[in-house]
Amino acid sequence: MTDENTTFLPSLTIIGGGPGGYEAAMVAAKLGATVTVIERQGLGGAAVLTDVVPSKTLIATADSMRRVDLARDLGVDLGDAEPRASMAEVGRRILELAGEQSRDIHRALERRGVRVILGEATVTGPHTVAVRSHDAAEGAEPETITSDAILVAVGASPRELPTAKPDGERIFNWKQVYALEELPEHLIVVGSGVTGAEFASAYNRLGAQVTLVSSRDRVLPGEDADAAQLLEHVFQEHGLDVAARCRAESVERTADGVRVHLSGDGAADRPYIDGSHALVAVGGVPNTAGLGLEEVGVELTEAGHVKVDGVSRTTVPSIYAAGDCTGQLALASVAAMQGRIAVAHLLGDALKPLRPHLLASNIFTSPEIATVGVTQEQVDSGRYQADVIRLDFATNPRAKMQGVKEGFVKIFARQGSGTVIGGVVVAPRASELIYAIALAVTHKLHVDDLADTFTVYPSMSGSIAEAARRLHVRL
Numbered sequence: 001m002t003d004e005n006t007t008f009l010p011s012l013t014i015i016g017g018g019p020g021g022y023e024a025a026m027v028a029a030k031l032g033a034t035v036t037v038i039e040r041q042g043l044g045g046a047a048v049l050t051d052v053v054p055s056k057t058l059i060a061t062a063d064s065m066r067r068v069d070l071a072r073d074l075g076v077d078l079g080d081a082e083p084r085a086s087m088a089e090v091g092r093r094i095l096e097l098a099g100e101q102s103r104d105i106h107r108a109l110e111r112r113g114v115r116v117i118l119g120e121a122t123v124t125g126p127h128t129v130a131v132r133s134h135d136a137a138e139g140a141e142p143e144t145i146t147s148d149a150i151l152v153a154v155g156a157s158p159r160e161l162p163t164a165k166p167d168g169e170r171i172f173n174w175k176q177v178y179a180l181e182e183l184p185e186h187l188i189v190v191g192s193g194v195t196g197a198e199f200a201s202a203y204n205r206l207g208a209q210v211t212l213v214s215s216r217d218r219v220l221p222g223e224d225a226d227a228a229q230l231l232e233h234v235f236q237e238h239g240l241d242v243a244a245r246c247r248a249e250s251v252e253r254t255a256d257g258v259r260v261h262l263s264g265d266g267a268a269d270r271p272y273i274d275g276s277h278a279l280v281a282v283g284g285v286p287n288t289a290g291l292g293l294e295e296v297g298v299e300l301t302e303a304g305h306v307k308v309d310g311v312s313r314t315t316v317p318s319i320y321a322a323g324d325c326t327g328q329l330a331l332a333s334v335a336a337m338q339g340r341i342a343v344a345h346l347l348g349d350a351l352k353p354l355r356p357h358l359l360a361s362n363i364f365t366s367p368e369i370a371t372v373g374v375t376q377e378q379v380d381s382g383r384y385q386a387d388v389i390r391l392d393f394a395t396n397p398r399a400k401m402q403g404v405k406e407g408f409v410k411i412f413a414r415q416g417s418g419t420v421i422g423g424v425v426v427a428p429r430a431s432e433l434i435y436a437i438a439l440a441v442t443h444k445l446h447v448d449d450l451a452d453t454f455t456v457y458p459s460m461s462g463s464i465a466e467a468a469r470r471l472h473v474r475l
C-alpha cells in the first residue's frame, strides 16, 4: 500500500489483458504506478487472440479475393484460373499474426515495468486479488496481491444457445472458426449483428455458399438503415442468402453437416436450412461469473455486466471496470478509453469522460460501413435537429476508375449552425475515409471547413467535401 506522506503513486492490479486492461496498464505504468496484470489466455486478450485481430485478418484475405474478382472488370486477364483461398494457409497466417501481436504487447508491458502474470484471478476484497498462476505447482495456494486499486477488464465470451452447442467441428462460435482447414461448402451464420454480418460477408467473398439467419426485418439492426439496406442488396448480388425474420431454434448435426431449425414469420416456407457448417454469432455474455465481485460489494446488472459511472468506477470506490464486461459499447477503442479514464481518475490526472457521441466505428463487411457521431435514427426521432445529405459514390470519378459501384457518404450538420455532428461512409476502406468526418465532429468544424479543404482530384474523399458543400447555407 502507498505511504500517505509521499507523492501518491498508487499500485494497481488489473484483471484481464485485453484493450481495456493493457491500455490502462501502459498508461498507469508510464505515470509511475506499480502495475500488475493478470491474464489467463495471453496478452491482448480476446481482442487480439480470438476476436478483432483474427476476424480482420480473415477479412483481409476475403477482401483480396474481392479485388481479384474486380481485376477482371478492370481488364486484367487472369486466364481460366479460379482464385481459391487456401484455408489452412489463411488459418496459419491468422494465428501467427495474432500470436505475434500478443507477444509484442507482453514485451511492451514488461519494458514499462509492468508485472505480468499468466493465470486466473478472482477478487477477494476491495484491495485484494487471488491469483492462480499457470506456472504454479499443483495444489499451491493462490498468491494474494494487495493494491490501492483494482481494474476489472475481463471481457465477454460468445453467448451459447442451449440447443446449438458449438462442437468446433461443424458447429462453431466465432473463436473456433479459424480451425477450419477447408472452405465450408455451405456455411449457415446465425445472428445478423455486426459479428454475423462480418463473417457472412467474409465467407461469401472467400467463395463459400452462405446463408445468414436474421431474426429481424433487415441485417444489422441498430445500424444506419440506408447502409444496412445497401449491404443487403450487395449480399443478394453476390448470392448471399439472407433468411430474414427467422430465429434459429436449434442447430443439430446431420450425417454430413448441420440442420438449423427456424421459427418466426420468415420460417413459414422454410422450417429448416441444411448446410455443411454453422457459425453461431448471437452476442456475448460478460466474464463476470465466479469472479467474486458481488461478494465484495460490486453491483452487477441482471445480465452480469459491471455497473460503472462516467469515470469507470464501480460501486466499490477502489474497484474500477472497463471494456466489454461493463456492457457499454462493445468496441476495443471504447474498452481502451474506459481503461485510460480509470487510470486518469485513480492518479488524479486530467480526465475527459467517455463521449459516445464522438465515437467512430466500422463494420468490416464488403463494402465497409463506417459511422461517427449522431445517427440517422437520432435525427429521425427528433433528438437532434440536423440537415442531412447523402451523396452516392456512383458519380465520383475515382470510384468509377476503381470499379466501385456501390456506396455513399452521408453527413449530418446541426440545423442553423452548420456544425458537422455525424456521418456515415459506405465503401471499400470506409474505415479510412471516415477519419475526415470524425475530425470534423470531434472539433466541431463547420460544413464549410470540410468543403473548403483541398481534396486530391480524383479521390473518394472528394465526395466528402462535395457532400459538405451541398450543406452550405447562404447567409
Ligand SMILES: Cc1cc2nc3c(=O)[nH]c(=O)nc-3n(C[C@H](O)[C@H](O)[C@H](O)COP(=O)(O)OP(=O)(O)OC[C@H]3O[C@@H](n4cnc5c(N)ncnc54)[C@H](O)[C@@H]3O)c2cc1C
Binding pocket: 015, 016, 017, 018, 019, 020, 021, 038, 039, 040, 041, 042, 044, 045, 046, 047, 048, 050, 051, 052, 055, 056, 119, 120, 121, 122, 153, 154, 155, 156, 174, 195, 287, 291, 322, 323, 324, 325, 329, 330, 331, 332, 333, 334, 335, 364
Ligand atoms: C468477432 C469480433 C470482432 C470484433 N471486431 C472488432 C473491431 O473490428 N473493432 C473493435 O473496436 N471491436 C471489435 N470487436 C469488439 C472487441 O473485441 C471488444 O470490444 C474488446 O475485445 C473488448 O476488450 P476488453 O479488454 O473488454 O476484453 P477482452 O479483449 O475480451 O479481454 C479480456 C481478457 O480478460 C481475460 N480474463 C477474463 N477473466 C479473467 C480472469 N478471471 N483472470 C484472468 N484473466 C481473465 C480473458 O481471457 C480475456 O483475454 C469485435 C468482437 C468480436 C466478437
Ligand SMILES: NC(=O)c1ccc[n+]([C@@H]2O[C@H](COP(=O)([O-])OP(=O)(O)OC[C@H]3O[C@@H](n4cnc5c(N)ncnc54)[C@H](O)[C@@H]3O)[C@@H](O)[C@H]2O)c1
Binding pocket: 161, 190, 191, 192, 193, 194, 195, 196, 198, 213, 214, 215, 216, 221, 246, 247, 248, 249, 281, 282, 283, 284, 329, 330, 331, 361, 362, 363, 364
Ligand atoms: N467491427 C466491429 O467493430 C465489431 C465486429 C464484431 C463485433 N463488434 C462488437 O461486438 C458486439 C456484439 O456484436 P454481435 O454481433 O456479436 O452481437 P449482437 O448482440 O449485436 O447481435 C447478435 C444478433 O443475433 C440475433 N439473435 C439472437 N438470437 C438469435 C437466434 N436464435 N436466431 C437468430 N438470430 C438471433 C440478435 O437479434 C442480434 O441481432 C457489438 O456491440 C459490436 O460493437 C464490433
